[in-house]
Amino acid sequence: MSLIVAKFGGTSVADVERIERAADKIRREVELGNKVVVVVSAMSGVTNTLVGYCDEISKLQDLREYDTVVSAGEQITAGLMSMALQKRGVSARSWMGWQIPFITNEMHGKARITDIDTTEINKRLAENEVAVIPGFQGVTPRNRISTLGRGGSDTSAVAMAAALEADRCDIYTDVDGVYTTDPRIVPQARKIDKISFEEMMELASLGAKVLQTRSVEIAMKKGVALQVLSSFEDHIGSDLPGTLIVKEDKDMEEELVSGIACARNEAKITLIGVEDQPGIASKLFAPLANAGIGVDMIVQNISHDGKATDMTFTVARADKERAIQTLENADVSCKEIRAADNVAKISVVGVGMISHSGVASKMFDTLAEKNINIQVISTSEIKISVLIEEDYAELAVRALHAAYGLEEPA
């Protein structure tokens, strides 16, 4: 007998028929003797409609009212899911954020979870009642409805699993797991059975948008075993058909490289001839941070003459113009600002790679063989990322996927 948190995303509860199909899966988990907490998103499209109403009234909304409006989507699904479970003879009830209570801070619109009171739900779980919880929503100490930001239902599920010390948190979605790379680029991409939190975080932030990055962070911190699986196939979470995201373990070391990620939503900005003096990086990046612009890869070449250097970094493509403006107004002198958005970031991700120098050189060799020029390189403990011209992105992914032997065995 296990305690399982099962989360269904918007496409998995898009209409009543799909809610019923999801309820069938939960019934099967319960029949195996498991205790289950279900976390549901809004039916797909509902949140966008509600956000649209808010934006139509004002772009400068009172976020407390925004949260009151948009949280209604998950509330609706939670009630419907409870009904669908009861129809199947499964004892169930819905719990709104304020009924649990699922407490957050007062950062409305993107609140952080501060405390989840599991007393009542634990009592009901002990009586074999399934708890159905609207994802994305909480309640503040002032008794107002809060939301965790877009995609927050993953976070709700993981936080709930952590608070309840659940055995597993199943994320039912429209893909059947995490792949060695994007199957639309490489048809031979292989589903990964098991991956570490760290690798998943890199893959998530690098374009494999299966899970909200924040939910993986919390799972890693709290040690919640996560599984990503498809809600459209005939399996349930306890069959372990998806990708398990767990703490690094022995098994994993055998595979140095777990996946190849590709992100096309970045732009490259280069400052030519920046004064090379202490504090220059801070002068450059503090204004960007203040403007809410996240900076990703940063490369500073060594100074040619001890006076001026070139600095390159990437930002989200949508932030490019704003970043240039911010830099033009910043207290930094440089000869020229160059920007380009025809770039792609290709990353090789794997837990064991840092201690194997061969991994990096294989990446560079493979790209060189294909005559793909590397513009920027950045590395971390578990990944090597390179920026290349966007036109070569698919070629690079295919070549690297083959070079590291990640294909599905024929």
Place this chain on the structure above:
Amino acid sequence: MSLIVAKFGGTSVADVERIERAADKIRREVELGNKVVVVVSAMSGVTNTLVGYCDEISKLQDLREYDTVVSAGEQITAGLMSMALQKRGVSARSWMGWQIPFITNEMHGKARITDIDTTEINKRLAENEVAVIPGFQGVTPRNRISTLGRGGSDTSAVAMAAALEADRCDIYTDVDGVYTTDPRIVPQARKIDKISFEEMMELASLGAKVLQTRSVEIAMKKGVALQVLSSFEDHIGSDLPGTLIVKEDKDMEEELVSGIACARNEAKITLIGVEDQPGIASKLFAPLANAGIGVDMIVQNISHDGKATDMTFTVARADKERAIQTLENADVSCKEIRAADNVAKISVVGVGMISHSGVASKMFDTLAEKNINIQVISTSEIKISVLIEEDYAELAVRALHAAYGLEEPA
């Protein structure tokens, strides 16, 4: 300075544009120095959609979950209305049923209000903040969301006005007041400026579906001055452009008859040759009451031979078949059960009429002149109702409207 509760029905908040128009009216009330509580319905169509989802899953729903689902409609409008007010520089916040708290009993789906805690809202009203309240919803002592039944937003508004001892409760809707009869039947029908609670209750229950009957009952009991007015014209409640529903006063006695109502949703059932013995009415009507079938007009003719009598009554047309079945299974012997639904109930309503015998005879004379046969007659303190063949309904309404001189002065 007055304290006003203003309620907007579904068509008055059907989309963002209409919500904005409603917010304009509230802004004008606030600019006059009034304190305002706004009660909102769900955007039109939303409640039907949500009820549809519930019914699609199961007709035998857990009504606690049903309430959780359907209450979301009003929650959405409340948040949007608060935003629209804030955009106009009007300080406002939404209050969900559980935040107020607006406490009801546990009869989910059609809960009764037991207590409204006005402490917090009163504090905010004193600070000139507008309170926006989702109609229809409350919270039970077990902290579950409850709803007051379809049309319950009128009841929410009136109960809120009573609890706050408001000066007036304005019901903004898609008609501009209560009319002497249905203007679709009689184009000369006149808008009534002022009407008593009792008359309004008769008119409401007799087919002039402007207000939920229960809301008028509460207003009468608690002495809440009600106004029905159109949200689609350029006036606000404080201009008093609609129909005021108030306690009977001197002014009213001048007009004996205030309106003519017509209801076509009833069916007539006649039991021929019922044993005439004590307790027979109870034996007949108790099973109907137990089956949840409301009985309206009841006529029992005197017994011809002291042994058997004929009994006629009306039920809602939708209940006709069920009523016949119930009677067939009841412990009552009769020769025959006859039923007909080609009937219409025409009623003359007016506070002063009981003491003026001329009112009834004028009704009978007028119908006789038009050769309209009266099947059943029933009277109360403030109304006379007759059942006639449905085909003659419009003719009867027009003739009576003219006979009592209710036309708009030319």
